[in-house]
Amino acid sequence: MSAGGKVSPGLHFVATPIGSARDITLRALDILAAADVIAAEDTRTARKLMEIHGVKVEGRPMIAYHDHNGAEARPKVLAALGQGRSVAYVSEAGTPLVADPGYQLGRAAIDAGFAVFSAPGASAALAALTVSGLASDRFLFAGFAPSAAGARRKWIEGLDAAGATVIIYESPKRVHRILGELAEALGDDRNIALCRELTKRFEEVLRGTCRRVADQIADRALKGEIVLVIARAPVRIADAGDVEVALKQALLEMPVKAAAAKVAEAFGLSRRDVYQSALRLKEEDGS
Numbered sequence: 001m002s003a004g005g006k007v008s009p010g011l012h013f014v015a016t017p018i019g020s021a022r023d024i025t026l027r028a029l030d031i032l033a034a035a036d037v038i039a040a041e042d043t044r045t046a047r048k049l050m051e052i053h054g055v056k057v058e059g060r061p062m063i064a065y066h067d068h069n070g071a072e073a074r075p076k077v078l079a080a081l082g083q084g085r086s087v088a089y090v091s092e093a094g095t096p097l098v099a100d101p102g103y104q105l106g107r108a109a110i111d112a113g114f115a116v117f118s119a120p121g122a123s124a125a126l127a128a129l130t131v132s133g134l135a136s137d138r139f140l141f142a143g144f145a146p147s148a149a150g151a152r153r154k155w156i157e158g159l160d161a162a163g164a165t166v167i168i169y170e171s172p173k174r175v176h177r178i179l180g181e182l183a184e185a186l187g188d189d190r191n192i193a194l195c196r197e198l199t200k201r202f203e204e205v206l207r208g209t210c211r212r213v214a215d216q217i218a219d220r221a222l223k224g225e226i227v228l229v230i231a232r233a234p235v236r237i238a239d240a241g242d243v244e245v246a247l248k249q250a251l252l253e254m255p256v257k258a259a260a261a262k263v264a265e266a267f268g269l270s271r272r273d274v275y276q277s278a279l280r281l282k283e284e285d286g287s
């Protein structure tokens with residue numbers, strides 16, 4: 001915002017409440033009140049939010065922009081930007097681009113040389129992390145799991161690679177299934193938090209192991225938006241004997257460098273140290 005209540009020309013990504021309408025920011029209201037054009041994932045939802053807070057459209061253009069009409073709607077937004085106008089974009093709820101439309105629009109605006117701004121605010125992912133009780137110093141937002149079973153299995157198996165607390169979104173219709181798959185792949189005793197309807201009237205947070213949370217909702221048909229927060233894998237203390245066995249096996253299948261890299265990653269060890277051990281084992285074998 002510039003002096004006089006005017007919005008700077010450019011594309012403004014505006015975060016909106018994920019539940020309680022009062023979670024909107026003062027800056028978001030200023031932008032929605034003064035932007036030349038309003039673009040929204042759902043224009044009806046945007047109108048309703050603006051009405052709640054007394055923000056009038058007053059004849060300003062409203063452009064629907066969502067996953068299914070991006071190719072058609074982007075030129076309209078870019079044309080408005082090309083005219084030196086300010087465009088405010090809001091997704092259905094939360095922060096645009098976080099499991100919501102907006103990335104391609106932002107990329108197109110940047111590529112065309114237009115200014116892009118963020119008016120930060122509510123985000124289901126960060127709200128869930130806040131109440132999860134799990135480590136927040138390093139986290140990964142992984143979005144929605146793939147729908148295909150094979151791809152989903154590989155996706156789940158790769159969640160620990162970042163060495164971070166993982167945040168995912170899931171449909172209430174599929175949450176029972178993915179809890180079972182998480183328990184199978186990551187272990188029954190992996191701690192998680194299931195966060196449902198955050199900031200809304202029936203907000204609920206279930207904390208515990210994968211198996212415990214799965215059992216708690218086994219007979220329930222859940223409703224509403226769900227965020228799962230998954231604890232990072234526990235630190236594995238490498239046993240020297242286990243490392244040596246793994247190295248010997250790897251050396252039978254691949255060159256020294258590749259074997260050392262594989263074992264170092266598996267045990268969370270220094271590649272240099274494991275490489276030196278691999279060379280020693282090769283010398284002892286006389287090969």
